[in-house]
Amino acid sequence: MSIPPPLRLEVSHLLRSFGGRAVVADLSLRIAAGQVTCLLGPSGCGKSTTLRMIAGVEHADAGEIRLDGALVAGPGRHVAPEQRSVGLMFQDFALFPHLTVAENVGFGLRVDRAARLRRVGELLEKVNLHGFGAKFPHALSGGEQQRVALARALAPRPRVMLMDEPFSGLDNRLRDGVRDRTLELLKEEATAVLLVTHEPDEAMRMADEIALMRDGRIVQRGAPYNVYNAPVDKAAAAFFSDINVIRGVSKGALTDTPFGAFLTPGHADGAAVEIVIRPQHLRIDFDRGGKGPNPTPEDGTPARGTVLRSRYLGRESLVDFAMDYEGARLTASVPGVFLPKPGTVLWLMIRRDRCFVFGV
Numbered sequence: 414m415s416i417p418p419p420l421r422l423e424v425s426h427l428l429r430s431f432g433g434r435a436v437v438a439d440l441s442l443r444i445a446a447g448q449v450t451c452l453l454g455p456s457g458c459g460k461s462t463t464l465r466m467i468a469g470v471e472h473a474d475a476g477e478i479r480l481d482g483a484l485v486a487g488p489g490r491h492v493a494p495e496q497r498s499v500g501l502m503f504q505d506f507a508l509f510p511h512l513t514v515a516e517n518v519g520f521g522l523r524v525d526r527a528a529r530l531r532r533v534g535e536l537l538e539k540v541n542l543h544g545f546g547a548k549f550p551h552a553l554s555g556g557e558q559q560r561v562a563l564a565r566a567l568a569p570r571p572r573v574m575l576m577d578e579p580f581s582g583l584d585n586r587l588r589d590g591v592r593d594r595t596l597e598l599l600k601e602e603a604t605a606v607l608l609v610t611h612e613p614d615e616a617m618r619m620a621d622e623i624a625l626m627r628d629g630r631i632v633q634r635g636a637p638y639n640v641y642n643a644p645v646d647k648a649a650a651a652f653f654s655d656i657n658v659i660r661g662v663s664k665g666a667l668t669d670t671p672f673g674a675f676l677t678p679g680h681a682d683g684a685a686v687e688i689v690i691r692p693q694h695l696r697i698d699f700d701r702g703g704k705g706p707n708p709t710p711e712d713g714t715p716a717r718g719t720v721l722r723s724r725y726l727g728r729e730s731l732v733d734f735a736m737d738y739e740g741a742r743l744t745a746s747v748p749g750v751f752l753p754k755p756g757t758v759l760w761l762m763i764r765r766d767r768c769f770v771f772g773v
């Protein structure tokens with residue numbers, strides 16, 4: 414049996430209000446060494462405030478924060494930020510303009526000169542900036558500055574790395590490569606990472622665990638696969654992609670839809686339900702298109718719709734439909750180029766195993 418990695422960060426029941434409004438409400442988190450947790454949520458939901466309390470630059474109204482088991486914030490206790498052994502990285506990198514790259518990276522190192530030079534050299538090597546030590550930040554590109562900021566934050570071997578939207582200042586084109594290299598380095602250093610982002614793609618790419626946040630609370634947490642494929646509610650599903658919503662009324666644990674009756678157990682007779690499906694899980698039945706239904710059991714009953722609009726997005730095409738059944742509007746995503754003209758009649762199938770049923 415393998416020994417689980419030690420818990421580096423434990424946050425329990427954290428609370429912070431501004432002007433009587435709870436911006437962070439009863440938030441709890443645990444991150445082990447070598448693990449990347451992404452705090453994901455819309456702008457204004459309290460992500461940065463949470464990070465700032467863990468860093469110690471913001472006081473909590475209630476709750477506890479432990480680093481490596483030691484209480485750093487709690488009732489009557491507030492350890493200063495510089496004594497918490499946390500690495501910080503923000504969107505604007507905040508490099509010291511009057512210090513060289515090597516001096517920036519070595520800034521937080523409280524060791525002798527030889528050890529500092531060794532660690533700075535090692536990190537510059539790791540972030541692919543060997544030979545940049547004597548340059549000043551203004552002479553570097555955005556991507557290079559990001560790597561200096563990362564090296565500086567990692568230099569003192571922090572127990573926890575706190576990263577607030579660290580890639581949003583970068584060009585789209587650069588970002589994926591920078592994210593991947595950053596992730597490799599964080600894993601090598603085996604620090605616990607809390608990365609704040611409002612971009613689901615970034616969280617899916619970086620996280621071992623996603624903590625989905627809304628209105629100051631964590632509404633769902635889990636591996637990217639689980640959070641994407643088993644959302645707790647409609648808003649959680651909608652945060653990751655466009656969604657289709659089929660509305661109905663449950664009766665005898667069944668709800669009628671354009672695709673036949675769906676099992677909706679646990680919903681009372683007469684209760685409104687919403688069946689949610691992502692566009693990529695609606696299939697267009699090309700083989701039998703227009704000729705009539707001939708369903709396979711897992712697809713259930715096909716449904717007929719009329720194309721309203723088709724758009725090509727590069728990797729996929731999006732096709733909007735008005736369904737025959739009660740004029741329901743649905744959007745299907747089709748890989749590659751598929752641009753049927755408005756007015757075209759097609760049959761749609763639904764991946765029932767990919768539908769989510771929620772009460773309203």
Ligand code: ADP
Nearest residue numbers: 431432436454455456457458459460461462463
């Ligand atoms: P996020 O990082 O998720 O975008 P923040 O944690 O920065 O959100 O902010 C959450 C909410 O708290 C926002 O409505 C913001 O205006 C408010 N807020 C943050 N800091 C302060 C402050 N020092 N004083 C008053 N309101 C604040």
Ligand code: MG
Nearest residue numbers: 460461462577
């Ligand atoms: Mg923020």
